[in-house]
Amino acid sequence: MTSQTRARAAIILAAGQGTRMKSPLPKVLHPVGGRAILDHAIDAAEALGCERIVVVVGVHSPEVRAHVAKRLGDAAIAVQDPPLGTGHAVRAAEPALAGFEGEVVVTYGDVPLLKAADIEPVFGSAGVTVIGFEARDPGAYGRLIIDGETLTAITEAKEASPEVLAVTACNSGVMAAPARLLFSLLAEVRNDNAKGEYYLTDVVELARKADHPTRAVFAAEDAVMGVNAQGELAQAEALFQKVQRETFLAAGVTMSAPDTVYFAWDTEIGGGTVIEPFVVFGPGARIEGGARIRSFSHIEGARVASGAEVGPYARLRPGADLSTGVKVGNFVEVKNVKLGEGAKANHLAYLGDGAVGAGANIGAGTIFCNYDGFNKARTEVGDGAFIGSNSSLVAPVTIGAGAIVASGSVITKDVPADALAFGRARQAFKPDAGAAFREKAKAAKAAGKD
Incomplete structure (x- = not known):
């Protein structure tokens, strides 16, 4: 005041x-x-x-x-x-x-x-x-x-x-x-x-x-300048972004292509942060100094600690909280989840409503199944846990510290610390059945053309 x-x-x-x-x-x-x-x-x-x-x-x-x-x-x-x-x-x-x-x-x-x-x-x-x-x-x-x-x-x-x-x-x-x-x-x-x-x-x-x-x-x-038409709104937005970019550059934020980065009215970014081209910050984004935000990421209502890395092609939604050394990689979406120090979700995952402990690894294709059509529930992943690729964790569920979830599992019950959890059907095969199916399909297709 x-x-x-x-x-x-x-x-x-x-x-x-x-x-x-x-x-x-x-x-x-x-x-x-x-x-x-x-x-x-x-x-x-x-x-x-x-x-x-x-x-x-x-x-x-x-x-x-x-x-x-x-x-x-x-x-x-x-x-x-x-x-x-x-x-x-x-x-x-x-x-x-x-x-x-x-x-x-x-x-x-x-x-x-x-x-x-x-x-x-x-x-x-x-x-x-x-x-x-x-x-x-x-x-x-x-x-x-x-x-x-x-x-x-x-x-x-x-x-x-x-x-x-x-x-x-x-x-x-x-x-x-x-x-x-x-x-x-x-x-x-x-x-x-x-x-x-x-x-x-x-x-x-x-x-x-x-x-x-x-x-x-x-x-x-x-x-x-007043805004009376869509063209003037776009002009006002451009002027606003120009000031924001100049402000962050002066504060020590590295941007190789600042004209491609868009900020909200309340964006906070510490000096020493690197922001790659084509990043969008929605309202409520707080980036501590020394973080790295890679190209084509969208961050809104989220905190990113020093030393964390986001993207490329990542989306942080409100409530996402990334601690020091966290890596959220390409095509990963995080909503209302705190990731502990050094945790990683490198590829193709959805983490919604919960927590991921320090040093935990979230494999590609992992889904926190947080919504049953009526209510949201939490998924808790303990320190050092390993979630194998293509796993579905059906909330509410807790994966204990050091536990391992096998790839392709659907986990519906809590997993104790240091346990190995499987949640998938036993694999079976029939010799030569693939070749027989292929020949039958070819014949049916040929008959259909006649």
Whole structure:
């Protein structure tokens, strides 16, 4: 939490319908870095030390309301109905901030890359502050007209003169002011415009007329980009990944092809880790320094200790916990299983719900049969145990320390320590029966063709 002298609150506008996304999923719930865009905005508000956070939602998106209620509670929800512009949306949050005397920042639920550090400079003024940015292509953005340290106006592009259109300082839409001032100015905003809407930007002109200070602070254009269509969502994801890659490279993570590695918002990787090309980290991945993640692996909700090796073509799902020296090899899936120090599952296995002891070896084709169609059960493999290839361990079951399970076994009962377990039918054969079968099959096939 950042240091501050006055109480802070945030109003996050998330009532837009997001029709340009052309998706049944509400715009602000689309993910960037494996986290909903709206959650990125809430994260920033929390990091700023906002003691109150209000999210303005629309009646058309009950999923957004439910999402906010789950994270922040019902008291954090304000409803804009009907939608009558940004100024109207901010006023919808006013009852939720009744009695609040600190500073309020207005941000947006569709701006995933704006961080607390970008927003911090808006606080500390007795008047109105907006965040601007220098646009590469100003286009239809509102222009910030600045005289010295004073923001004199925000002019919409469609109303701007050629001289104003040449200005590259543009409005991000993010604004802050003392709560009492903000709402008193909003009460004066009128909707005598072509759309009949109440615009938040009108607050600047009203503040100027009342001799309140108005100023602009600046953030990078990429930080304030909004997501309104699938192309912009992809662009935001690319920018997010670029920052993550640069951060991990600077922290000592080795990546020979960083552009092929994808991270989640909360990925943790220690220095000295080697990540080969084409690796994806979902939320909740924690990789300790000195691990090796080989190509085409997917890791989510899992811990990998120093000295462990994953992949290639491995999948670690939530609850996977790999200790030092563990090897999880190609086409192995691990879910909710802790593997002890030095344990190995090198090929073609599914380990779900259980534990594998230190130094144990899981043979190719081994399956932890953890689900009976109704309930999950655990498989426990003791230290130093050896599970032969193509074995099925039907949970709940325990394989004792040092025990050996013969290849091809189906194990349904606990195996004592140091025992040798067989769970397969006795092999038998009939002399020459294979040749006889082959001749009979050939004859039947030839007869069928006639």
